[in-house]
Amino acid sequence: MSPRRRRPPVRTLESLGDLRSKSVVVRCDLNVPLRDGEITDEGRIRASLTTIRELREAGARIVLVSHLGRPGGAPDPDASLRPVAARLEELLGAPVGFVGETVGDEAERARAALRDGEVLLLENLRFNPGETSKDEAERRAFAAELARGADAFVSDGFGVVHRRQASVTELAEALPSAAGRLVAAELEVLRRLTEHPERPYTVVLGGSKVSDKLGVIAHLLERVDTLLIGGGMLFTFLAANGHRVGRSLLEADQIETVRGYLAEAQRRGVRIVLPGDVVAAASFAEDAEHQVVPADDFESSRFGAEGIGLDIGPDTARSFAEAIGESATVFWNGPMGVFEFPAFAAGTRAVAEALAGTGGFTVIGGGDSAAAVRSLGFDDESFGHISTGGGASLEYLEGKTLPGLEVLA
Ligand SMILES: Nc1ncnc2c1ncn2[C@@H]1O[C@H](COP(=O)(O)OP(=O)(O)OP(=O)(O)O)[C@@H](O)[C@H]1O
Numbered sequence: 438m439s440p441r442r443r444r445p446p447v448r449t450l451e452s453l454g455d456l457r458s459k460s461v462v463v464r465c466d467l468n469v470p471l472r473d474g475e476i477t478d479e480g481r482i483r484a485s486l487t488t489i490r491e492l493r494e495a496g497a498r499i500v501l502v503s504h505l506g507r508p509g510g511a512p513d514p515d516a517s518l519r520p521v522a523a524r525l526e527e528l529l530g531a532p533v534g535f536v537g538e539t540v541g542d543e544a545e546r547a548r549a550a551l552r553d554g555e556v557l558l559l560e561n562l563r564f565n566p567g568e569t570s571k572d573e574a575e576r577r578a579f580a581a582e583l584a585r586g587a588d589a590f591v592s593d594g595f596g597v598v599h600r601r602q603a604s605v606t607e608l609a610e611a612l613p614s615a616a617g618r619l620v621a622a623e624l625e626v627l628r629r630l631t632e633h634p635e636r637p638y639t640v641v642l643g644g645s646k647v648s649d650k651l652g653v654i655a656h657l658l659e660r661v662d663t664l665l666i667g668g669g670m671l672f673t674f675l676a677a678n679g680h681r682v683g684r685s686l687l688e689a690d691q692i693e694t695v696r697g698y699l700a701e702a703q704r705r706g707v708r709i710v711l712p713g714d715v716v717a718a719a720s721f722a723e724d725a726e727h728q729v730v731p732a733d734d735f736e737s738s739r740f741g742a743e744g745i746g747l748d749i750g751p752d753t754a755r756s757f758a759e760a761i762g763e764s765a766t767v768f769w770n771g772p773m774g775v776f777e778f779p780a781f782a783a784g785t786r787a788v789a790e791a792l793a794g795t796g797g798f799t800v801i802g803g804g805d806s807a808a809a810v811r812s813l814g815f816d817d818e819s820f821g822h823i824s825t826g827g828g829a830s831l832e833y834l835e836g837k838t839l840p841g842l843e844v845l846a
């Protein structure tokens with residue numbers, strides 16, 4: 438097992454001293470799922486409230502910044518934070534100003550006009566190329582614009598602490614900075630998973646950010662007893678075992694890597710459970726015709742090589758539920774299928790039920806995973822913890838140094 442560095446604690450709000458009449462920029466992760474302009478899960482907005490309320494009570498002048506989606510450095514009306522400002526205002530029970538730009542004259546005027554305890558949300562950070570630039574100087578320049586006129590920075594977007602982006606890393610370096618309450622609370626739970634996980638320890642992986650998350654597996658193999666693979670990720674595993682997967686999500690250039698994981702798991706005695714059956718659909722659509730097929734014969738469905746895998750099958754769901762039931766600790770990231778379409782939500786529901794029903798310590802990580810369990814009718818109390826960060830919590834569990842936490846230590 439690789440040596441486990443103890444991570445230094447992050448600075449908390451107390452380190453910033455008295456914030457009355459101070460201009461405080463708060464990085465939140467308000468990246469909520471939207472459907473036709475409607476917020477379909479407001480968990481991340483609710484999770485941000487504790488810090489905002491505390492700063493209001495402290496009399497700070499609060500400038501909130503966040504990203505939404507991946508608009509690629511240019512304005513995109515479909516990724517505007519305006520609907521989020523409206524919902525935040527309702528949940529906070531206090532006015533939340535909004536300006537349609539992140540930096541510029543209008544933003545500067547609105548920031549300067551804030552009075553003690555008032556809240557302003559700026560437009561999507563990722564409309565600006567400097568936010569996600571690979572060039573450190575560009576990120577630094579954008580962070581300097583965000584920092585202008587501010588006295589302090591609070592990092593509370595747990596979902597992005599694994600990103601080296603201007604509002605996460607360079608902004609924290611530009612101002613006196615500390616972790617907000619959400620980041621601190623998330624770290625407390627995740628520390629329990631990394632330092633003393635009760636065994637057997639099972640990790641369930643799914644979702645669609647396959648290339649982001651495959652790499653996590655190498656590190657998880659050193660730490661877990663069982664890995665259950667569903668969601669978009671499973672098809673790269675099936676391909677690694679020599680099976681055809683039609684038009685399903687596939688990272689062809691990762692097949693060799695995945696073969697390496699399978700061999701390594703065998704060497705270490707880690708159980709990787711792959712689906713025995715999957716749901717093949719005629720197309721990626723809510724009302725697509727579909728059929729359950731053996732995972733090792735995916736193209737045997739009536740859609741042949743045109744089929745696209747959108748969920749794990751019922752046998753797989755049962756075997757995953759059984760493995761979860763036998764575990765003392767379970768971490769789950771990524772839906773098992775395209776749960777947004779009811780016809781392909783059964784696998785995700787089965788896994789959620791198994792987590793809710795086990796006596797073990799359960800943690801769900803990820804914006805979409807959290808949205809999935811809530812949309813299927815589970816309440817947050819059914820699970821040990823629902824983390825707002827998908828990629829972030831996984832990278833934390835991997836043992837990686839997260840850039841957004843390093844700058845707060
Ligand atoms: N077989 C599949 N094919 C395509 N997409 C899938 C499949 N299974 C699940 N998905 C999609 O995966 C998406 C969620 O994946 P993602 O990796 O973003 O999850 P998350 O970790 O919970 O979220 P985040 O990383 O954004 O916090 C869902 O929108 C779901 O429809």
Ligand SMILES: O=C(O)[C@H](O)COP(=O)(O)O
Nearest residue numbers: 466468596597804827828
């Ligand atoms: O949804 C997430 O995991 C966070 O909001 C981070 O988004 P990103 O993967 O686009 O950086």
